[in-house]
Amino acid sequence: MEFKDFNKDKLKIWLEIFLAVVLVAVVGIAGNKGVFDKKSAKAAETVQAKEAEALKNAEKENEAAKTEGTADKDASGEKNEKSDTGETEEVIAEGQYPIMGKSSVTVEQMVDYFNSSGEKYPESALGKGGADSIETFCQMYYDEAVAEGVRPEVAFVQTMKETGWLQYGGDASIEQFNFAGLGTTGGGVAGNSYPDVKTGIRAQIQHLKAYATVDSLTQECVDDRYEYVTKGCAPYVEWLGQQENPEGYGWATADNYGYSIVDMISKLKEMK
Structure with missing residues (x-):
């Protein structure tokens, strides 16, 4: 190789x-x-x-x-399309009667409840304010309450309690069309006055709504004390009494104020 x-x-x-x-x-x-x-x-x-x-x-x-x-x-409580009677009775059984909501109470029941008191409707005095009959008066309460989402029986019964079945006798007079002692603080202070029955009713209902919820008003505000209320502090009728309100707020200081109104509502609802 x-x-x-x-x-x-x-x-x-x-x-x-x-x-x-x-x-x-x-x-x-x-x-x-x-x-x-x-x-x-x-x-x-x-x-x-x-x-x-x-x-x-x-x-x-x-x-x-x-x-x-x-x-x-x-x-x-937003299922109001269902039976209002069943819903209301359930709430009452729990000891909490809501101020806001739909109601099964009718104008006729409100009229019958007033008549059951035996007192005479002051048609002369209230007629000057646009409510010459108990029927007209109750219809106003119903319409104004429904407009703001307040249960009509709550406002109406409160008026019966505050005015002694529209007979008055306290610091406020019937001519003021003040149906729930708005602005009365005792000691002869007469409180607020309104131009007619409807305005007085609306002011009361708006004041109730202020206690019951933080929702704004539907109609123009005529309650000049609306701004002073802690909104939503008393969603239940029972809590309108300051002594029974968990936070000490409330419409009145009387013992069992709200509970007495609920008791009256129960009697109203027994009217057929």
């Missing part, structure tokens, strides 16, 4: 070795890349699975929130 033939053979061997090494390297890299791809794919699948689970849980929570919200809405 000649020397140059030997060199060629040697070069060929080294070239084959080099190619073999390169091939091994390429195969190794390719194999590792496959592993990395598998790991990346697996990680991606894990992330996707977690995202899917999170989305599913979120959907469940949203559905639960909707259901809970509906239940809360029903419990808050």
